[in-house]
Amino acid sequence: MIQFINPIFLAIGIFISGILIVIRLLNSRVNQKLDFGTTRLILQAQRVSQKHRQFKKNLLFLIRILILLGLAVAFSKPSWTQRPIASNFSSYRNVIVLVDCSYSMGIKVDKEKDLFAILKSSVDSALQELTTSDRSALVSFSNYAKQEKRLDENHQLTQATLDSLQISSRGTNLLRALQLAEDLLQKTTSGTREIWIASDQQKVGWEQFLVAKNKIKEGMTKQLTVKFIPNGTVEKPANLAITDLNIEQQNHRTVIQAQIRNFGSVQQESIVRLFLDETLIDSQVANVAPQQVVNSQFSIRVKTKKKQHTGYVEIIDQSVQADNRRYFCVRPNSPIIIHLLDQTNSEMFYVQSALNSMSSILSVFYTTDRQLPSHLSSRYSVVMMHEAQMTELEQSTLHRFVTRGGQLLIAAGISPLPKPTNLLSELYPCEFSPDLVKLPKMLTQIDFSHPIFRSQQQYQGDFAQIHFEALRSCFPKPSARVIASFEDGTPLLVEHTVGLGRVVFFNSRIDRQTTDFPVRSIYLPFLHSLISYLGSSKAKDITIPSQIVSDSIDLKSILKNVKNINQEVLICDPSGQEHRLVTRKNQYAYFQTIELAGIYKISTHGFNDAKWTNFAVNIDTVESDLTAYTKEDVLDLIKKRYKTEILIKPNDNTRATLGQGLELEKNKEIWWFVLVGVLLLALIDTWLSNYQ
Known part of the structure; x- marks a missing residue:
């Protein structure tokens, strides 16, 4: 035919x-x-x-x-296709072919071919064994499933569609693929029902199937046969991946720390390179032990007139290529401008001394006054204050400063204040009781993974020796993070976000009135770290948050001038393709077409806009763990749900098993x-x- x-x-x-x-x-x-x-x-x-x-x-x-x-x-x-002609036309097969397109399929099996190409070749050979009365459909899947070709007798089109499939930047979810295949086969009225799976059988791809077994349709599964196409997967695959980037501002420099993990079973060595604005900045060598993580750190000075810089850290690894890069966007270092609210002209003495000593290692400028300046939001980055009585105008000014991206440090006062207004209560990360806790406490619980304490683990014993004579009885809000607390659970340092800004509450004085903290040797390192954290953590942070492939992105979190009503937003992906969105009234501005890792550009002023805003998109490195189930494990995993077998690549022996009455002939293309x-x-x- x-x-x-x-x-x-x-x-x-x-x-x-x-x-x-x-x-x-x-x-x-x-x-x-x-x-x-x-x-x-x-x-x-x-x-x-x-x-x-x-x-x-x-x-x-x-x-x-x-x-x-x-x-x-x-x-x-x-x-001209003369496929096997079945002697019994009533026993035709309905075949749904599931092809894994997750990025782990890009693992190199040899120097010329990756696993994806080998599996496509095996599926193509298997499709040639279908008879003229059989029907086939094609489904591609990663962390979602998509029907690529409908169920019919045109196997030639199935093969052509198979050839056009490409590896994605997504993870794996076999549950969704199996559910879609079952839905397609449920519509068939006769013939046998088969599902062919072409995958690397990665363990992370079966996790959702194990969790949600009850979602599989019992009535259908007993009538299905699942066949696995051999994939030739390496038993102990080796793979290096950059799993995370941490970017901080330290001492007039930007520190970029790349986390590199070895998912294999042997030690690996790789060159780690840093690119900024498409220029190679630095490189180093990383040696990573099996199943271990190492950090490669780069320190650079970003001082240009550009408002944004883009870059990536990459490793040289011949296994899976997709996880060899991690993209980022940064802003140049900017000075930290602080306002000290000092209502007694003396309570900020120790803070001023600490700020003066920081001028040689960090760009810090500060002003001191008994009142808040009227131009607070436009000029200052950080406000530091003790609890104090404030007018309604000052409360409104302070609230507006924080919600627009400002950073606020509030230290506890000497005596309990009256119940705060709604504006102030929203700023505090804690709820308070009217009593002071005057019993001495020992500081024992510190989160050393937090940026404030990350560089001070060697001082853990010194923190425990600090004497605090007066503390506020407080309870953290559900949205707050407790950074340090006492032995009975009373918080000392708590933070939470308000609008675009952040509030840190220090549950004691920062002068000498109720504690000996300012006269201890760890006071200066702590205050330096705290101010660096607040100064670099303004909503206009040095790092523009990166996204993950397949995420939905709220454009307002990247472009502050996006409006709700009839505004066109232009997004350019890493391949150069344009995407246009128009915001509507009472609707969020979400961008959902994220399929590529790389640097995206966004603008509200058209393609010729010189002021593009960039954001980075990276892959989810959960997929980088290439550990796979053996064919015996997979068969045992689903044998209670399906009839299972291994679909062997056709050869002279397997063709003979198709039975009498089958005549084979290769497809003859006649278009030429x-x-x-x-x-x-x-x-x-x-x-x-x-x-x-």
């Missing part, structure tokens, strides 16, 4: 040819002519010559119509024969056109 991969071209060719023939017939109508006696002989001779010319024109028209139809047939790619015929017709047309 003849099958067409692109039948639309044939339909278009036939339609255009029909129109040309109709026009030709309408223009060839003969008008009645009256001959005079004196010209009859001359006209008869002319008519004989006209008949020869008309025949030539008709022949040329026919040849050109055949050339047009030949090109249409060639573009539709016909193939059609092209040869078109070429011959074109030569005949040229000869006739020049023949007198």
